[in-house]
Amino acid sequence: MKKFMNTADTMVAESVEGFVRAHEALVVFGPERRCIRRRHLIAGKVALISGGGAGHEPMHIGFVGHGMLDAACVGHIFTSPTPSQIIAAIEEADTGAGCLLVVKNYDGDLMNFEMAIEMAGDRHNIDMVVVSDDIETSRSGEGNGRRGVAGTLIVEKLLGAAAERGMSLAELKQLGEGLNTRIRSMGVALNGVTVPQTERTTFSLGAGEMEMGVGIHGEPGHARQPFAASDAIIGHLCETIAGDIAVAPGTRALLFVNGLGGTPPAELYLAYNGARRFNEERGIPIERSLVGTYVTSLDMQGLSVTLALLSDEEIALWDAPVATAALHWP
Amino acid sequence: MKKFMNTADTMVAESVEGFVRAHEALVVFGPERRCIRRRHLIAGKVALISGGGAGHEPMHIGFVGHGMLDAACVGHIFTSPTPSQIIAAIEEADTGAGCLLVVKNYDGDLMNFEMAIEMAGDRHNIDMVVVSDDIETSRSGEGNGRRGVAGTLIVEKLLGAAAERGMSLAELKQLGEGLNTRIRSMGVALNGVTVPQTERTTFSLGAGEMEMGVGIHGEPGHARQPFAASDAIIGHLCETIAGDIAVAPGTRALLFVNGLGGTPPAELYLAYNGARRFNEERGIPIERSLVGTYVTSLDMQGLSVTLALLSDEEIALWDAPVATAALHWP
Numbered sequence: 001m002k003k004f005m006n007t008a009d010t011m012v013a014e015s016v017e018g019f020v021r022a023h024e025a026l027v028v029f030g031p032e033r034r035c036i037r038r039r040h041l042i043a044g045k046v047a048l049i050s051g052g053g054a055g056h057e058p059m060h061i062g063f064v065g066h067g068m069l070d071a072a073c074v075g076h077i078f079t080s081p082t083p084s085q086i087i088a089a090i091e092e093a094d095t096g097a098g099c100l101l102v103v104k105n106y107d108g109d110l111m112n113f114e115m116a117i118e119m120a121g122d123r124h125n126i127d128m129v130v131v132s133d134d135i136e137t138s139r140s141g142e143g144n145g146r147r148g149v150a151g152t153l154i155v156e157k158l159l160g161a162a163a164e165r166g167m168s169l170a171e172l173k174q175l176g177e178g179l180n181t182r183i184r185s186m187g188v189a190l191n192g193v194t195v196p197q198t199e200r201t202t203f204s205l206g207a208g209e210m211e212m213g214v215g216i217h218g219e220p221g222h223a224r225q226p227f228a229a230s231d232a233i234i235g236h237l238c239e240t241i242a243g244d245i246a247v248a249p250g251t252r253a254l255l256f257v258n259g260l261g262g263t264p265p266a267e268l269y270l271a272y273n274g275a276r277r278f279n280e281e282r283g284i285p286i287e288r289s290l291v292g293t294y295v296t297s298l299d300m301q302g303l304s305v306t307l308a309l310l311s312d313e314e315i316a317l318w319d320a321p322v323a324t325a326a327l328h329w330p
Numbered sequence: 331m332k333k334f335m336n337t338a339d340t341m342v343a344e345s346v347e348g349f350v351r352a353h354e355a356l357v358v359f360g361p362e363r364r365c366i367r368r369r370h371l372i373a374g375k376v377a378l379i380s381g382g383g384a385g386h387e388p389m390h391i392g393f394v395g396h397g398m399l400d401a402a403c404v405g406h407i408f409t410s411p412t413p414s415q416i417i418a419a420i421e422e423a424d425t426g427a428g429c430l431l432v433v434k435n436y437d438g439d440l441m442n443f444e445m446a447i448e449m450a451g452d453r454h455n456i457d458m459v460v461v462s463d464d465i466e467t468s469r470s471g472e473g474n475g476r477r478g479v480a481g482t483l484i485v486e487k488l489l490g491a492a493a494e495r496g497m498s499l500a501e502l503k504q505l506g507e508g509l510n511t512r513i514r515s516m517g518v519a520l521n522g523v524t525v526p527q528t529e530r531t532t533f534s535l536g537a538g539e540m541e542m543g544v545g546i547h548g549e550p551g552h553a554r555q556p557f558a559a560s561d562a563i564i565g566h567l568c569e570t571i572a573g574d575i576a577v578a579p580g581t582r583a584l585l586f587v588n589g590l591g592g593t594p595p596a597e598l599y600l601a602y603n604g605a606r607r608f609n610e611e612r613g614i615p616i617e618r619s620l621v622g623t624y625v626t627s628l629d630m631q632g633l634s635v636t637l638a639l640l641s642d643e644e645i646a647l648w649d650a651p652v653a654t655a656a657l658h659w660p
Contacts, residue, residue, distance in 0.1 A: 002520040002540070002631065004560040004597035006604075014560075015596045018603030022619040057596040190332040210332070230334040230344075264591035264629045266345045266387040267334040273348030274336075289352040293623065299594045299631070301332065328658055 001194040003299065008196040012054040016074055019061055023325045026065045035089035036061050037071035046163045046172055047071065047093035050102040050156060051086060052109055053078040055195075056216055059153060059295045062326030068160035069102075069324070077195055077298070078217045080108040086116035090124050098125035098169040102156055102176065104148025105132035106217075127169055129176030131155050133183045133306065135244045136213030136222055149216050150258040150295040150306045151183035154318075157327065158310075161320035179314070184241045187260065187304035188233055189214040189221070193297055212236065216260070216297040216304075230267075234274040237305045245309065247284055252315050255279060255286045256306040259293035263301050268292065275305050288318055294326055331524040333629065338526040342384040346404055349391055353655045356395045365419035366391050367401035376493045376502055377401065377423035380432040380486060381416060382439055383408040385525075386546055389483060389625045392656030398490035399432075399654070407525055407628070408547045410438040416446035420454050428455035428499040432486055432506065434478025435462035436547075457499055459506030461485050463515045463636065465574045466543030466552055479546050480588040480625040480636045481513035484648075487657065488640075491650035509644070514571045517590065517634035518563055519544040519551070523627055542566065546590070546627040546634075560597075564604040567635045575637065577614055582645050585609060585616045586636040589623035593631050598622065605635050618648055624656055 005011040013033075020029055020036060027036050035051070050060040051073035060072035071089040073081040090099050103113045110130065117126045133151030159176050167175070189211040192203040195218075202218025205211060210233070213221030247253075257272040259265075272291045279286055284307070295304070310318065321330055335341040343363075350359055350366060357366050365381070380390040381403035390402035401423040403411040420429050433443045440460065447456045463481030489506050497505070519541040522533040525548075532548025535541060540563070543551030577583075587602040589595075602621045609616055614637070625634070640648065651660055 002537075002557050004563070004593065004601045004633065006559045006561055006600075011596075011600060014603050015600040018599035018601070018606070018621070021606055022599065022602055022621045055596065057594065057599065062595070207332075227332050229336045231336050233334070261594035262592045262629065262631070263334065264387065264626050265392070265623060266341075266385065266626070267629070269348035269352065269387065270336075270341060270345040271334045271348070272352055273344050276348070276351055291348070291352045293595060296594050296596070299592065299597070301592070301629070303334065323660065328660075330653065330658075330660055 001199065003196060005196060011196060012074060012076060016061065026323065026325060030071065030088050030092040034085045035071050035073040035092055036064055037092045038065050041070060041093060041095055043095045044097050045095065046097045046169050047095065047099040048102065048160055048163050049089045049093055049099055051081045051089065052104055053080060055298045056296050058326035063153065063156050063324050065324035067164050067320055067322035068156055068327065077197060080112045083112050083115040083119060086113055087120045090116065090120050090126060094124050100159065100169055100172050101126065101128045102152065102159065103128055103130050104152055105130050105145065106147055125169060127173045129155065129173055129180065131180055133185045134215060135184050135240060136186050147215050149185045149187065150256060150304045151185045151308065153294055154183055154254065154256065154306065154308045155179050157322060158314055158317040160322065161317040182245065182309040183306065184245045185304050185306040186237045186240050187214045187302060188212050188237060189260065189300050189302035191301045193218050193300045214302065216295060218297055230271055231274045234271050234305065235278055238275050238278040241305060241307050242282060245307065247309060251284065251309045252287045252312065253279065253284050254288040254308040254310055254318060256290040258295050258304045258306065260300040260302040260304065261293065261296035262299045263303055268303060271303055287315060333526060335526060341526060342404060342406060346391065356653065356655060360401065360418050360422040364415045365401050365403040365422055366394055367422045368395050371400060371423060371425055373425045374427050375425060376427045376497065376499050377425065377429040378432065378490050378493050379419045379423055379429055381411045381419065382434055383410060385628045386626050388656035393483065393486050393654050395654035397494050397650055397652035398486055398657065407527060410442045413442050413445040413449060416443055417450045420446065420450050420456060424454050430489065430499055430502050431456065431458045432482065432489065433458055433460050434482055435460050435475065436477060455499060457503045459485065459503055459510065461510055463513045464545060465514050465570060466516050477545050479515045479517065480586060480634045481515045481638065483624055484513055484584065484586065484636065484638045485509050487652060488644055488647040490652065491647040512575065512639040513636065514575045515634050515636040516567045516570055517544045517632060518542050518567060519590065519630050519632035521631045523548050523630045544632065546625060548627060560601055561604045564601050564635065565608050568605050568608040571635060571637050572612060575639065577639065581614065581639045582617045582642065583609065583614050584618040584638040584640055584648060586620040588625050588634045588636065590630040590632040590634065591623065591626035592629045593633055598633060601633055617645065
């Protein structure tokens, strides 16, 4: 395990400190560093808040800023932030119009975000959207169904743009829940990862193997397969996604190829090229694209493919300006 | 060697095609795909052109767009583009005010860019800036001195902003050459990389080793050392850089921590945190920062640190708007 770190106990705090220092024009720490919020809050706008375990950077802290999140909190590696962190984010970010929490569908996250709502609900108007875009973690049959993975970025971008335009808390919740039914992701890993604090490797792969259907916490996938050509891997991911989502004629699609931490940009672009061709050949025209390392699983080599089916209005929300550390366009 | 690719012969072309398709609002292919140019050229502006071997993505194609490069060409992996590719870029991008070529200091690149100037010089007004920021490749004593590595991004960003403001070819060349004397980089690798076409691994490291002073083509560094804590590694890089560059009082510094392809964002931020503290403790205040995977060496795990000493005017050029695939701010 070779990682740029000093001690396992301090690595999350040091990394987050580096992030805040590198982006001090965009973000600031909340009190006692329990959350990170955008530097310039907007009074009267619904506050959009997210968070989750560390090890997925730049998600979510890299999405804090104009047009996306108002605050985010970071737990230990692959561990939910505590209710007190989430409450700190609510207190920091709520300017009077209420808060919408965007939560990935994991038991630990759900429990802590729900507890925060319960504890802060008498002082703040709070609601929650749960993201569950990972089609494979539902097939594995463990617990609470689909997990939230890279598609969370799309939900946070669109809700962020809508909140910036003045959408109400109830409308944002409805938008987020609708979106979640039309976003699907699936991932593949070329290696397992080691969690520094436990020094446990999530799973081990041989030199010629890959793990199909992995989650972002090193959950094993549904099948260990021989490593293959990119088009075969990507074709399988895209086919599984297309088989799980109702693509109506005239659908407008966003294709997102996401690196899991150890995969270089050149390979992501090659994979995207295959994914785009696959979808277009099957009558799914790709109107918007995102390629890069946004939702990671430590230094995992691998990637995920996400397909989102969007309305005209949702495409406009995707195109709306965003200025965060990880996503920014005019 | 597990990489997302189909065949070694087609991997560069497929990856570049994916890049262009993902960013079709910003860039287009030139004729016969010999170069990539920004979609909207500006008449009367000096054209800024760069290029180099593949395997370093997003450099240089990710820097094509408003406020940075007008065109770039991509060779085979770790191999210079041909003179005919460079001439195609010149012909595509020159709108009448001449062309400045930004070339990394490698024998192969110099030869091909100089040949292109010779062959197209009767029809175009062309000059060249050579970037040589890598302090370690000079110490290794091989050939033509310092090589151009991650600091090339800074030269291209500042020249791009200056060209956009209407600076002349002669002034741009002078600015670029001045900058090159005040930018230094040094890298460390945690593994060697395998070039797909040759299937040769550039160097091999044991589980507890790292290579200090690597270049971006898998050139071995000046020392193989036991792997260490991040602060020790980063301290060594920063100290070597500070010892090689004249830091005057009142200097304004830009600190750039660059991932070499396989290092996740969280580790880069942790490394940046140490680098920033190291410099500030030695009286080098960091006024601008960049952290991310911009100049890669295939899927190498590792990073480089770059320090650039800038004038007020150069800081303003850094802050000027840029809209490319890899760098964009308002």
